[in-house]
Every structure is written in C-alpha cells, then in structure tokens.
Amino acid sequence: MKIVITRLLIILLLFVPNFLKAQEDMGVTKKSNKGKLYAFWGWNRGWYSDSDIRFTGENYDFTLNNVSASDRQSKVRYNTYFKPSRITIPQTNLRIGYFISDKYDISIGVDHMKYVMNRVQDVKINGFIHDGSEFDNDYTNDDFHIDKPFLQFEHTDGLNYLNIEITRNDDLMDLLKWQLNPNKIQINTLLGFGAGAVMPKSNVTLWNTTRYDEFHFAGYGFAGKIGLNFTFYKYFFLRAEYKGGFIDMPDIRTSSNPLDRAEQHFFFTELVTAFGFVFPLY
Numbered sequence: 001m002k003i004v005i006t007r008l009l010i011i012l013l014l015f016v017p018n019f020l021k022a023q024e025d026m027g028v029t030k031k032s033n034k035g036k037l038y039a040f041w042g043w044n045r046g047w048y049s050d051s052d053i054r055f056t057g058e059n060y061d062f063t064l065n066n067v068s069a070s071d072r073q074s075k076v077r078y079n080t081y082f083k084p085s086r087i088t089i090p091q092t093n094l095r096i097g098y099f100i101s102d103k104y105d106i107s108i109g110v111d112h113m114k115y116v117m118n119r120v121q122d123v124k125i126n127g128f129i130h131d132g133s134e135f136d137n138d139y140t141n142d143d144f145h146i147d148k149p150f151l152q153f154e155h156t157d158g159l160n161y162l163n164i165e166i167t168r169n170d171d172l173m174d175l176l177k178w179q180l181n182p183n184k185i186q187i188n189t190l191l192g193f194g195a196g197a198v199m200p201k202s203n204v205t206l207w208n209t210t211r212y213d214e215f216h217f218a219g220y221g222f223a224g225k226i227g228l229n230f231t232f233y234k235y236f237f238l239r240a241e242y243k244g245g246f247i248d249m250p251d252i253r254t255s256s257n258p259l260d261r262a263e264q265h266f267f268f269t270e271l272v273t274a275f276g277f278v279f280p281l282y
Contacts, residue, residue: 033099033169035282038107040239042093042274043081046071046113046159051266053117053153054127055206058259062127062139064146069266072114072156088112091158093272095165098281103169111161111243111270115200117153121146131208150207153262155200157213161221161247163196169229183234190227190241196220198247202254204262209255219249223270235279241272 050066074080074090081090091114097107125144129135135150172187173180198221203213223245231237248265 033102033105036099036278036280037097038099038105038237038276038278039096040093040237040274040276041087042239042272042276044091044093044111044113044273045073045271046091046115047269048115049267051264053262053264055254055262056260057206057255057257059131060127060129062125062129064144064151065124065126067117067123067146067153067264068121069115069117072116072154093274095274095276097165097167099169105167105169107165107167109163109165111163111272113155113159113161113268113270114157115155115159117146117151119146119148119152133208135207148205152203152205152211154203156203157201159247160199160201160215161196161223162199163194163221163223165192165194165225167192167225172228184232186229186231186234188229188231190225190229190239192225192227193223194225195222198249200249200252202252204252204254206254206260209257209260212253212255212260214253216251216253218252219247219265221245221247223268227272231278236277237275239272239274239276241270241274243270243272244268245270 048069048071050068052063052065053067054063055061071091080086092112093109095107095109097105099105122143122145124141125139126141128138168191169188172189173182197217198219199215199217201213201215203211205211223243225241225243227239227241229237229239244267246265246267250263252262252264254260254262
C-alpha cells in the first residue's frame, strides 16, 4: 500500500506543475498592464485636405483658396531610416506612455509629419498685393496660377505635432476567445484621442522675400486614432495606428520680418507603423 501511495504522490508531483503550466498557456493567468511604461519609434504616411492660406505683410493681404498639398516620403534606405544621425529625416513618430490602469494609458509624443504645398496649381485668390511687383493688383475671386517664382510653402522639418494622448487598450484574445499564451503574444486593439501644439519648421519663399526656415509655435491640433498592438514575449511590440484629426495654425512665420505671417487650417489623416518596448516599473 505504501508503494502505491508513494507512486501516486510522485505522479501528482509530476502532473500538477504541468497542469498549472497548461492552464497558464490556455490563458487562465491574466496579464496586467497597470504600472507599465512603454516607448516606440515609427514612421508615418500623411494626407491633407485642401486649405485656404492667408498671407499678410506690410503691403499685401491675400488668401489663396483650396490649396492642395501632399506629404514627402523619404526613399527607403538604411542610412536614411536607421542611421542614428539621420533617423529624423523621414516622417517619424516618437511616443512614451504609462498605463494608469489595465486598459488605459497616457502618453506624450511627437508626430513629425511633412506638409508640402503642390508647387504648380491653379487656385482662386482674394485680397491685394501693393508692392510694385508683377503681382501688384487687387483680387476678387480671380483665377491664379501658383508656381515656384511666386510661392514655395512647406512644413518639411516638419509639421511637428506635439501631443498628449489617452488610449484604451482591449485584449483582442479575450474578445475573440482565443486561447494563446499571453507570455508569448498579446494582441490589443487601440482607441485613443489626443491634443497638443503644432511647432512647424516652415520652409517659405514668397516672391518678395528670401527663404525662411525656422521653428515656431504656430497653432494647435487634435486627433483620434484606432489601431492594433502586437506584443511578443511581454517586452517587445509592433503596432499600426490610423489617425484622423484637425490642425489650425493662425501664426505661421514666412520671413525674417515679423510682420510677414500666414495662417491656415486643414484636416489630416496619418498611417503609423512602429516598434517599441514595454516593461513594468514595479
């Protein structure tokens, strides 16, 4: 009898740890996000609505209507995207966040987008230019042809959106009843909202000024986002986010003369892909 009991105890000692591990592998052990810190680096692709741009100065005040613009993608090269001294050249995203609860995190970040007015286009113009140049005129909803001799207008270093976001993280495996080991892979849906300041480094050349390219707080923005986050082995993750928002810049510098200004507002969408790490602080 003692031999039988001994054998049963040995079997139980061997079986129980495996049983507990199996339960963990089946998702019985729940992960907790509260108290974790994360950071990521990534890249974006942006799209912008047409916008009215108003230019004011000592002898001009005019508005170009429905101006179109695009982003500016850097060619995919190792030296451009991964060389430390050049990684800020592409359109990039940097974010640091902290989980205040299991589902919610608060983060700060910079969306480094690039906004480039399409250099050749036909628009409507309203206002006046009184400087004796070839563009000297009073305009009332007139057709106007934009090209580089008249105006170059870019936020290419860049359209820097400095923002705070709050994001809800939901465990997709729980929602879909998937039985995966959370220590190996976690999949979260993301739903968030943020707001912040816009500090472009605007590259502007008007027909009567020299090139101007300086950082300046020009306005504000806000955006909502949805996304997916894939965490591998608890500490490393990949994510994709799709943002949509609004930017208003009532105070854009266009030359070294403080009287020369521009203003505009537009909607934007942004597709972000990023990689990062997450770890508990306690």
